[in-house]
Amino acid sequence: MDLHLSDAQASAAEQEAVAAVLGEHARVTGDEVREHAYFADSGQAARGRRHLLLPALHAVMKARGWISPGALNHVARVLSIPPAEVYGVATFYAMFSVEPQAPQVVHVCDDIACGPYGGEEIAARLTAELGPEGTGTDACWVRSPCLGLCERAPAVLVQRARGEDTSIAPARGGFLDVSAEEADAAFADTTVSAPQTGGAGSGLRLLARVGVVDPTSLDDYRAHGGYSALRRAVELGPTRVIKEVVDAGLTGRGGAAFPTGVKWDGVARTPERPHYLVCNADESEPGTFKDRVLMESDPFGLIEAMTITGFAAGCERGFLYLRGEYPLATRRLQGAIEAARARGYLGPDVLGAGFAFDIELRRGAGAYICGEETALLNSIEGLRGEPRNKPPFPSVRGLFGRPTVINNVETLYNVPEILRIGAPAFASIGSGRSTGTKLFCLAGIVRTPGVYEVEFGTTLRELLALAGGVTGDLRAVLLGGAAGGFVTPDQLDVPLTLEGTREIGATLGSGVVLAIDASADTAAMLRRIAAFFRDESCGQCVPCRVGTVRQEEALARLARGAPRGSRDTELALLDDLARVMQDASICGLGQTAPAAVRSALSLGLLDAPASPNGRVLR
Numbered sequence: 001m002d003l004h005l006s007d008a009q010a011s012a013a014e015q016e017a018v019a020a021v022l023g024e025h026a027r028v029t030g031d032e033v034r035e036h037a038y039f040a041d042s043g044q045a046a047r048g049r050r051h052l053l054l055p056a057l058h059a060v061m062k063a064r065g066w067i068s069p070g071a072l073n074h075v076a077r078v079l080s081i082p083p084a085e086v087y088g089v090a091t092f093y094a095m096f097s098v099e100p101q102a103p104q105v106v107h108v109c110d111d112i113a114c115g116p117y118g119g120e121e122i123a124a125r126l127t128a129e130l131g132p133e134g135t136g137t138d139a140c141w142v143r144s145p146c147l148g149l150c151e152r153a154p155a156v157l158v159q160r161a162r163g164e165d166t167s168i169a170p171a172r173g174g175f176l177d178v179s180a181e182e183a184d185a186a187f188a189d190t191t192v193s194a195p196q197t198g199g200a201g202s203g204l205r206l207l208a209r210v211g212v213v214d215p216t217s218l219d220d221y222r223a224h225g226g227y228s229a230l231r232r233a234v235e236l237g238p239t240r241v242i243k244e245v246v247d248a249g250l251t252g253r254g255g256a257a258f259p260t261g262v263k264w265d266g267v268a269r270t271p272e273r274p275h276y277l278v279c280n281a282d283e284s285e286p287g288t289f290k291d292r293v294l295m296e297s298d299p300f301g302l303i304e305a306m307t308i309t310g311f312a313a314g315c316e317r318g319f320l321y322l323r324g325e326y327p328l329a330t331r332r333l334q335g336a337i338e339a340a341r342a343r344g345y346l347g348p349d350v351l352g353a354g355f356a357f358d359i360e361l362r363r364g365a366g367a368y369i370c371g372e373e374t375a376l377l378n379s380i381e382g383l384r385g386e387p388r389n390k391p392p393f394p395s396v397r398g399l400f401g402r403p404t405v406i407n408n409v410e411t412l413y414n415v416p417e418i419l420r421i422g423a424p425a426f427a428s429i430g431s432g433r434s435t436g437t438k439l440f441c442l443a444g445i446v447r448t449p450g451v452y453e454v455e456f457g458t459t460l461r462e463l464l465a466l467a468g469g470v471t472g473d474l475r476a477v478l479l480g481g482a483a484g485g486f487v488t489p490d491q492l493d494v495p496l497t498l499e500g501t502r503e504i505g506a507t508l509g510s511g512v513v514l515a516i517d518a519s520a521d522t523a524a525m526l527r528r529i530a531a532f533f534r535d536e537s538c539g540q541c542v543p544c545r546v547g548t549v550r551q552e553e554a555l556a557r558l559a560r561g562a563p564r565g566s567r568d569t570e571l572a573l574l575d576d577l578a579r580v581m582q583d584a585s586i587c588g589l590g591q592t593a594p595a596a597v598r599s600a601l602s603l604g605l606l607d608a609p610a611s612p613n614g615r616v617l618r
Contacts, residue, residue: 010074053382065161094366118154229416430456480509485599544590
């Protein structure tokens with residue numbers, strides 16, 4: 001392997017941080033990495049440890065607050081990765097910096113759920129106190145896309161070197177001096193009260209333990225029915241567990257709605273070994289926070305669900321890929337994994353039942369594209385988070401080139417419930433192909449923002465009523481997130497099912513329900529959505545890389561009242577861009593980037609001119 005390193009050397013702190021990551025990996029898996037190997041064991045052995053690149057870069061960021069040239073060289077040597085590729089990965093993610101920066105970085109959410117509700121005021125305040133964006137010696141601030149704290153907007157994430165990161169909603173007072181423990185306590189006081197019960201008589205299923213169990217206690221989890229589903233799975237055996245999931249009609253909750261049991265069965269039947277399980281917990285869709293609430297408040301539920309899935313599909317190893325902006329969920333899940341492993345619920349002989357399964361938690365680092373399943377696989381493998389062409393699909397050639405089951409968080413939380421009540425009972429809940437319950441993230445001008453669990457088939461009007469109704473003059477609802485579309489007040493009786501939303505040209509997507517006031521600047525909202533996709537495009541394919549930029553530029557010209565040619569010309573351009581991105585982009589990011597814009601244009605949400613103060617004139 002031909003590597004060209006500069007003369008820069010890593011500091012002792014940087015070397016110790018990397019060594020700690022490698023040591024922890026060896027402790028858990030037995031797969032030792034000989035630090036300072038200097039490429040003596042290149043080839044297959046070296047390729048086999050590249051997946052430790054992201055954890056190593058996280059460790060350096062934690063130790064120094066940035067990734068120095070010396071640290072880049074050191075990581076390249078230890079993991080036998082060409083320095084240019086280490087640099088390429090380090091510069092791909094928003095939470096990494098290869099330039100010196102302040103030891104405290106305040107990420108201020110200015111996205112669609114926070115910007116209009118205090119995010120811009122926080123940005124103005126920080127500009128006055130710390131200086132312009134990205135400047136400052138002891139602390140600096142930067143704008144951020146959605147941080148997944150929409151129910152307590154506005155929100156910030158404080159990223160600290162040599163300390164614990166914290167996510168907080170700083171509506172009052174300061175936040176640079178808030179410790180991780182204080183932030184966790186604040187979450188305990190507020191987050192668990194947000195979820196509400198769904199339709200009449202349905203009760204809570206996925207959210208049943210939220211606010212009830214101690215998320216740090218395995219014993220409390222067991223006292224509330226925890227691990228009974230895993231024991232039931234062992235009694236049934238892998239084949240019957242898969243049949244239960246198939247008969248229940250469970251579909252993926254990430255937006256694609258692929259039958260979960262069919263996916264499991266395809267991997268389980270594949271003779272090639274090993275099989276892997278990946279939990280997609282990279283919840284980054286603007287307006288979405290349901291997975292965060294589940295993981296923070298009921299972490300053992302996800303660990304049990306992953307273990308059942310691994311057992312059924314013949315996976316001995318699972319990777320939980322968690323959004324990097326969720327520090328509390330990271331601490332809770334890591335604690336749950338360690339507790340489960342210590343008590344025999346993970347490891348070489350789970351429950352003494354003769355099967356092996358263990359979980360590694362991997363933090364993302366600020367890249368929306370990694371929510372796409374193949375980009376996520378590349379990220380785990382230590383590559384840039386760029387999507388792969390399909391086929392082959394992950395069930396055939398996934399993580400490390402092996403058959404892989406990929407499910408998102410909400411999908412997996414349904415699995416223990418299926419085993420608890422049985423497939424026929426689960427299939428009787430909901431409507432048509434949409435079986436079971438669904439989690440929705442309500443924010444905007446609703447009286448009580450939060451996560452709501454309802455049966456499929458509940459109408460949008462009923463869902464808004466559960467949240468106390470709207471607090472202003474409702475103009476539209478953004479359904480499904482930035483990759484979704486708008487629903488007008490005369491469409492509120494749409495049943496929230498896969499089929500129902502499709503009939504009105506909408507989508508459930510990630511479960512976002514953002515209620516928008518009639519006075520809101522919808523043009524500014526669309527520009528923010530367009531800017532989000534422009535920034536989050538990985539740049540791999542031309543339709544998305546160029547199309548997202550041109551879309552944002554056209555919206556900006558319309559907002560300034562300076563269209564290129566005429567307004568109709570710009571609208572035609574936006575329509576052409578949308579068609580190209582939808583038809584020719586490699587992955588779902590480019591294909592859905594124009595969805596909200598097209599929806600708004602079709603409903604005439606840009607027809608009213610904006611006033612000088614940013615309000616839409618009616």
